Amino acid sequence: MTAAPLFPGFDGLMTLSRREGVDIRPTLLRVLTDLYVQTSAHSADEERQFVELTSRLIGQVDDATRAAVRARLAIYPATPAEVMDRLGLRRAHPGEPLPLAASIAAAPTDAPTVKPPTEAQLRMASNLAMRPNDAAEISDMFFTAGPGERALILHNLADTPLKASARIPAARAARALHILEMAAFAEDAENFALELGDALILPSRIATQVVTDPGGEPLACAAKALDMPSAIFQRVLLFLNPEFGSSVHNVYRLSRLYDRLSERSALVMLAAWRGSTMAVSRAKYRAALYDEERHRARAAGSHTRPAVQPGIAPAIRTGTDGSKR
Numbered sequence: 557m558t559a560a561p562l563f564p565g566f567d568g569l570m571t572l573s574r575r576e577g578v579d580i581r582p583t584l585l586r587v588l589t590d591l592y593v594q595t596s597a598h599s600a601d602e603e604r605q606f607v608e609l610t611s612r613l614i615g616q617v618d619d620a621t622r623a624a625v626r627a628r629l630a631i632y633p634a635t636p637a638e639v640m641d642r643l644g645l646r647r648a649h650p651g652e653p654l655p656l657a658a659s660i661a662a663a664p665t666d667a668p669t670v671k672p673p674t675e676a677q678l679r680m681a682s683n684l685a686m687r688p689n690d691a692a693e694i695s696d697m698f699f700t701a702g703p704g705e706r707a708l709i710l711h712n713l714a715d716t717p718l719k720a721s722a723r724i725p726a727a728r729a730a731r732a733l734h735i736l737e738m739a740a741f742a743e744d745a746e747n748f749a750l751e752l753g754d755a756l757i758l759p760s761r762i763a764t765q766v767v768t769d770p771g772g773e774p775l776a777c778a779a780k781a782l783d784m785p786s787a788i789f790q791r792v793l794l795f796l797n798p799e800f801g802s803s804v805h806n807v808y809r810l811s812r813l814y815d816r817l818s819e820r821s822a823l824v825m826l827a828a829w830r831g832s833t834m835a836v837s838r839a840k841y842r843a844a845l846y847d848e849e850r851h852r853a854r855a856a857g858s859h860t861r862p863a864v865q866p867g868i869a870p871a872i873r874t875g876t877d878g879s880k881r
Contacts, residue, residue: 582621584613585614585625586625596634603636607636607638611642622643629645687831694825695825696832697709698774698828699774703809710821714818714820718827720823723819728755729782733784733788736755736792740796749766749767755782756829762833766829772810775792775810781822790811793811
Protein backbone atom coordinates (compact mmCIF):
# COMPACT_ATOMS: atom_id res chain seq x y z
CA MET A 557 0.00 0.00 0.00
CA THR A 558 1.32 3.44 -0.90
CA ALA A 559 1.69 5.94 1.92
CA ALA A 560 -0.61 8.96 1.82
CA PRO A 561 0.95 12.23 0.79
CA LEU A 562 1.78 14.88 3.36
CA PHE A 563 -0.89 17.36 2.24
CA PRO A 564 -3.68 17.35 -0.33
CA GLY A 565 -2.48 18.44 -3.79
CA PHE A 566 1.01 17.11 -3.26
CA ASP A 567 0.35 14.28 -5.73
CA GLY A 568 0.15 16.79 -8.56
CA LEU A 569 3.66 18.06 -7.87
CA MET A 570 4.99 14.51 -7.73
CA THR A 571 3.36 13.72 -11.11
CA LEU A 572 4.81 16.92 -12.60
CA SER A 573 8.29 15.97 -11.37
CA ARG A 574 8.15 12.74 -13.41
CA ARG A 575 7.52 14.44 -16.72
CA GLU A 576 10.38 14.30 -19.14
CA GLY A 577 12.20 17.56 -19.80
CA VAL A 578 10.77 19.44 -16.78
CA ASP A 579 13.15 19.93 -13.76
CA ILE A 580 10.72 20.50 -10.95
CA ARG A 581 13.05 19.26 -8.20
CA PRO A 582 14.18 22.71 -6.89
CA THR A 583 10.57 23.91 -6.75
CA LEU A 584 9.45 20.67 -5.18
CA LEU A 585 12.05 20.87 -2.43
CA ARG A 586 11.12 24.47 -1.66
CA VAL A 587 7.38 23.72 -1.52
CA LEU A 588 7.95 20.60 0.53
CA THR A 589 10.01 22.54 3.03
CA ASP A 590 7.48 25.38 3.25
CA LEU A 591 4.64 22.92 3.86
CA TYR A 592 6.60 21.10 6.54
CA VAL A 593 7.60 24.17 8.58
CA GLN A 594 4.01 25.52 8.66
CA THR A 595 3.16 22.99 11.38
CA SER A 596 4.96 22.99 14.69
CA ALA A 597 4.55 19.21 15.25
CA HIS A 598 4.39 16.20 12.93
CA SER A 599 3.56 12.57 13.29
CA ALA A 600 6.16 9.89 12.87
CA ASP A 601 4.82 8.99 9.42
CA GLU A 602 4.93 12.60 8.23
CA GLU A 603 8.46 12.99 9.48
CA ARG A 604 9.56 9.78 7.76
CA GLN A 605 8.07 10.84 4.42
CA PHE A 606 9.70 14.28 4.70
CA VAL A 607 13.06 12.72 5.42
CA GLU A 608 12.79 10.31 2.47
CA LEU A 609 11.80 12.98 -0.03
CA THR A 610 14.19 15.73 1.08
CA SER A 611 17.11 13.33 1.39
CA ARG A 612 16.82 12.47 -2.31
CA LEU A 613 16.17 16.02 -3.49
CA ILE A 614 18.89 17.79 -1.46
CA GLY A 615 21.65 16.18 -3.47
CA GLN A 616 19.92 16.89 -6.82
CA VAL A 617 19.16 20.63 -6.61
CA ASP A 618 21.35 23.67 -7.21
CA ASP A 619 23.31 25.49 -4.53
CA ALA A 620 20.90 28.41 -4.33
CA THR A 621 17.92 26.15 -3.63
CA ARG A 622 19.92 24.12 -1.11
CA ALA A 623 20.97 27.32 0.71
CA ALA A 624 17.38 28.60 0.85
CA VAL A 625 16.09 25.32 2.26
CA ARG A 626 18.96 25.20 4.73
CA ALA A 627 18.11 28.68 5.99
CA ARG A 628 14.44 27.74 6.53
CA LEU A 629 15.18 24.52 8.36
CA ALA A 630 18.00 26.00 10.46
CA ILE A 631 15.50 28.07 12.47
CA TYR A 632 12.76 25.41 12.56
CA PRO A 633 12.85 23.62 15.94
CA ALA A 634 11.41 20.27 14.69
CA THR A 635 13.79 19.64 11.78
CA PRO A 636 14.62 15.90 11.64
CA ALA A 637 18.14 14.94 12.59
CA GLU A 638 18.77 13.13 9.31
CA VAL A 639 17.90 16.25 7.29
CA MET A 640 20.09 18.42 9.49
CA ASP A 641 23.00 16.09 8.88
CA ARG A 642 22.40 16.19 5.14
CA LEU A 643 22.38 20.00 5.20
CA GLY A 644 25.36 20.30 7.55
CA LEU A 645 23.35 21.86 10.40
CA ARG A 646 24.27 21.46 14.07
CA ARG A 647 21.57 20.61 16.59
CA ALA A 648 21.34 23.03 19.47
CA HIS A 649 21.07 21.65 22.98
CA PRO A 650 18.82 23.21 25.61
CA GLY A 651 20.59 25.88 27.58
CA GLU A 652 23.51 26.04 25.17
CA PRO A 653 24.53 29.66 24.52
CA LEU A 654 24.70 30.92 20.99
CA PRO A 655 28.18 30.96 19.52
CA LEU A 656 29.77 34.36 19.66
CA ALA A 657 32.11 35.94 17.20
CA ALA A 658 35.77 35.94 18.00
CA SER A 659 36.75 38.79 20.25
CA ILE A 660 38.64 41.67 18.73
CA ALA A 661 42.25 41.74 19.77
CA ALA A 662 42.96 44.51 22.23
CA ALA A 663 45.38 47.21 21.26
CA PRO A 664 48.87 46.80 22.67
CA THR A 665 49.22 48.58 25.98
CA ASP A 666 52.84 49.44 25.49
CA ALA A 667 53.06 52.63 23.46
CA PRO A 668 55.79 52.74 20.84
CA THR A 669 58.95 54.39 21.98
CA VAL A 670 59.18 57.94 20.67
CA LYS A 671 62.64 59.34 20.18
CA PRO A 672 63.16 62.84 21.58
CA PRO A 673 63.59 65.44 18.83
CA THR A 674 67.09 66.66 18.14
CA GLU A 675 68.07 70.30 18.35
CA ALA A 676 68.05 70.52 14.56
CA GLN A 677 64.43 69.26 14.47
CA LEU A 678 63.46 71.73 17.17
CA ARG A 679 64.95 74.57 15.17
CA MET A 680 63.08 73.48 12.06
CA ALA A 681 59.80 73.14 13.97
CA SER A 682 60.20 76.51 15.69
CA ASN A 683 59.14 79.11 13.16
CA LEU A 684 57.74 81.87 15.34
CA ALA A 685 59.93 84.78 14.34
CA MET A 686 60.48 87.55 16.88
CA ARG A 687 59.19 91.00 16.13
CA PRO A 688 61.76 93.76 16.61
CA ASN A 689 59.99 95.15 19.68
CA ASP A 690 59.83 91.71 21.29
CA ALA A 691 63.48 91.09 20.50
CA ALA A 692 64.46 94.41 22.06
CA GLU A 693 62.43 93.59 25.16
CA ILE A 694 64.12 90.19 25.57
CA SER A 695 67.56 91.71 25.06
CA ASP A 696 66.96 94.53 27.57
CA MET A 697 65.48 92.11 30.10
CA PHE A 698 68.53 89.86 29.81
CA PHE A 699 71.10 92.66 30.16
CA THR A 700 69.32 94.21 33.17
CA ALA A 701 68.76 90.90 35.02
CA GLY A 702 70.97 89.47 37.73
CA PRO A 703 73.08 86.28 37.46
CA GLY A 704 70.36 83.94 38.72
CA GLU A 705 67.68 85.53 36.55
CA ARG A 706 69.94 85.34 33.48
CA ALA A 707 70.52 81.63 34.01
CA LEU A 708 66.76 81.10 34.27
CA ILE A 709 66.12 83.09 31.08
CA LEU A 710 68.67 81.04 29.16
CA HIS A 711 67.17 77.81 30.49
CA ASN A 712 63.67 78.81 29.34
CA LEU A 713 64.87 79.86 25.90
CA ALA A 714 65.70 76.23 25.11
CA ASP A 715 61.98 75.32 25.09
CA THR A 716 60.57 78.51 23.61
CA PRO A 717 58.89 78.37 20.17
CA LEU A 718 60.79 81.46 19.06
CA LYS A 719 62.86 81.06 15.94
CA ALA A 720 66.59 80.84 16.54
CA SER A 721 69.31 82.31 14.37
CA ALA A 722 71.02 80.11 11.83
CA ARG A 723 74.15 78.33 12.99
CA ILE A 724 77.40 80.11 12.15
CA PRO A 725 79.24 78.30 9.32
CA ALA A 726 81.96 76.03 10.67
CA ALA A 727 84.78 77.59 8.62
CA ARG A 728 83.84 81.13 9.69
CA ALA A 729 83.48 80.07 13.33
CA ALA A 730 86.88 78.33 13.34
CA ARG A 731 88.63 81.43 11.98
CA ALA A 732 86.84 83.64 14.52
CA LEU A 733 87.79 81.37 17.42
CA HIS A 734 91.48 81.61 16.56
CA ILE A 735 91.38 85.42 16.34
CA LEU A 736 89.32 85.75 19.53
CA GLU A 737 91.68 83.58 21.52
CA MET A 738 94.69 85.61 20.36
CA ALA A 739 92.90 88.87 21.22
CA ALA A 740 92.07 87.51 24.69
CA PHE A 741 95.72 86.60 25.31
CA ALA A 742 96.69 90.15 24.34
CA GLU A 743 93.95 91.60 26.60
CA ASP A 744 92.66 93.49 23.53
CA ALA A 745 88.97 93.85 24.33
CA GLU A 746 88.39 96.29 21.46
CA ASN A 747 89.57 93.94 18.71
CA PHE A 748 87.87 91.06 20.51
CA ALA A 749 84.54 92.92 20.27
CA LEU A 750 85.14 93.81 16.59
CA GLU A 751 85.83 90.20 15.62
CA LEU A 752 82.93 88.93 17.70
CA GLY A 753 80.50 91.36 16.06
CA ASP A 754 81.80 90.48 12.60
CA ALA A 755 81.43 86.73 13.20
CA LEU A 756 77.97 86.94 14.76
CA ILE A 757 76.72 89.74 12.45
CA LEU A 758 76.13 92.11 15.35
CA PRO A 759 76.56 95.89 15.38
CA SER A 760 79.55 97.22 17.27
CA ARG A 761 77.33 98.64 19.99
CA ILE A 762 75.83 95.23 20.88
CA ALA A 763 79.18 93.44 20.49
CA THR A 764 80.87 95.88 22.86
CA GLN A 765 78.04 95.51 25.36
CA VAL A 766 78.40 91.72 25.22
CA VAL A 767 82.16 91.81 25.79
CA THR A 768 82.18 94.45 28.52
CA ASP A 769 79.20 93.13 30.47
CA PRO A 770 80.31 92.72 34.13
CA GLY A 771 78.43 89.44 34.64
CA GLY A 772 79.86 87.51 31.70
CA GLU A 773 76.65 85.68 30.74
CA PRO A 774 76.31 87.51 27.37
CA LEU A 775 79.88 86.52 26.53
CA ALA A 776 79.00 82.88 27.30
CA CYS A 777 76.02 83.08 24.89
CA ALA A 778 78.17 84.57 22.15
CA ALA A 779 80.85 81.92 22.61
CA LYS A 780 78.26 79.12 22.57
CA ALA A 781 76.78 80.53 19.35
CA LEU A 782 80.25 80.10 17.81
CA ASP A 783 80.50 76.57 19.27
CA MET A 784 83.62 77.56 21.20
CA PRO A 785 85.17 74.63 23.09
CA SER A 786 84.89 74.83 26.86
CA ALA A 787 88.69 74.92 27.35
CA ILE A 788 89.07 77.93 25.03
CA PHE A 789 86.19 79.72 26.77
CA GLN A 790 87.90 79.28 30.13
CA ARG A 791 91.13 80.75 28.75
CA VAL A 792 89.18 83.71 27.38
CA LEU A 793 87.70 84.30 30.83
CA LEU A 794 91.13 84.20 32.43
CA PHE A 795 92.98 86.53 30.06
CA LEU A 796 90.51 88.89 28.36
CA ASN A 797 89.75 90.83 31.55
CA PRO A 798 92.44 90.21 34.19
CA GLU A 799 90.33 91.65 36.98
CA PHE A 800 87.41 89.39 36.14
CA GLY A 801 89.65 86.37 35.52
CA SER A 802 91.38 86.73 38.86
CA SER A 803 88.17 85.69 40.62
CA VAL A 804 87.96 81.93 40.89
CA HIS A 805 84.26 82.22 41.71
CA ASN A 806 83.49 84.10 38.48
CA VAL A 807 85.43 81.69 36.28
CA TYR A 808 83.93 78.62 37.93
CA ARG A 809 80.35 80.01 37.80
CA LEU A 810 80.54 80.92 34.12
CA SER A 811 82.26 77.66 33.24
CA ARG A 812 79.43 75.68 34.77
CA LEU A 813 76.87 77.90 33.02
CA TYR A 814 78.66 77.44 29.72
CA ASP A 815 78.70 73.65 30.01
CA ARG A 816 74.96 73.56 30.72
CA LEU A 817 74.03 76.17 28.13
CA SER A 818 72.42 74.73 25.00
CA GLU A 819 73.26 75.91 21.53
CA ARG A 820 69.60 76.67 20.83
CA SER A 821 69.35 79.05 23.81
CA ALA A 822 72.43 80.92 22.60
CA LEU A 823 71.09 81.16 19.03
CA VAL A 824 67.70 82.43 20.25
CA MET A 825 69.47 85.11 22.28
CA LEU A 826 71.56 85.96 19.23
CA ALA A 827 68.33 86.42 17.25
CA ALA A 828 67.06 88.74 19.99
CA TRP A 829 70.22 90.86 19.81
CA ARG A 830 69.94 91.14 16.05
CA GLY A 831 66.24 91.99 16.23
CA SER A 832 66.79 94.65 18.88
CA THR A 833 69.00 96.61 16.49
CA MET A 834 66.10 96.69 13.99
CA ALA A 835 63.80 98.07 16.66
CA VAL A 836 66.27 100.86 17.47
CA SER A 837 66.72 101.71 13.78
CA ARG A 838 62.98 101.83 13.15
CA ALA A 839 62.41 104.09 16.13
CA LYS A 840 65.15 106.47 14.94
CA TYR A 841 63.88 106.69 11.38
CA ARG A 842 60.27 106.96 12.48
CA ALA A 843 61.09 110.08 14.54
CA ALA A 844 62.98 111.63 11.63
CA LEU A 845 60.12 111.01 9.24
CA TYR A 846 57.64 112.43 11.74
CA ASP A 847 59.63 115.66 12.14
CA GLU A 848 60.05 115.96 8.38
CA GLU A 849 56.32 115.66 7.78
CA ARG A 850 55.65 118.26 10.47
CA HIS A 851 58.11 120.73 8.90
CA ARG A 852 56.55 120.16 5.50
CA ALA A 853 53.14 120.98 6.88
CA ARG A 854 54.46 124.22 8.41
CA ALA A 855 56.23 125.21 5.19
CA ALA A 856 53.11 124.58 3.14
CA GLY A 857 51.11 126.87 5.44
CA SER A 858 53.64 129.73 5.28
CA HIS A 859 53.60 129.95 1.46
CA THR A 860 49.88 130.72 1.07
CA ARG A 861 48.94 133.52 -1.33
CA PRO A 862 48.21 136.82 0.52
CA ALA A 863 44.72 138.20 0.14
CA VAL A 864 43.87 141.86 -0.62
CA GLN A 865 43.18 143.79 2.56
CA PRO A 866 39.73 145.43 2.70
CA GLY A 867 39.67 149.23 2.29
CA ILE A 868 42.85 149.37 0.21
CA ALA A 869 42.18 150.31 -3.43
CA PRO A 870 44.62 149.28 -6.13
CA ALA A 871 46.95 151.99 -7.34
CA ILE A 872 45.92 153.78 -10.57
CA ARG A 873 48.61 154.86 -12.98
CA THR A 874 48.16 158.27 -14.67
CA GLY A 875 49.86 159.67 -17.73
CA THR A 876 51.74 162.92 -18.10
CA ASP A 877 48.55 164.63 -19.21
CA GLY A 878 46.63 163.49 -16.17
CA SER A 879 44.51 160.93 -18.03
CA LYS A 880 43.81 157.58 -16.43
CA ARG A 881 45.37 154.47 -17.91
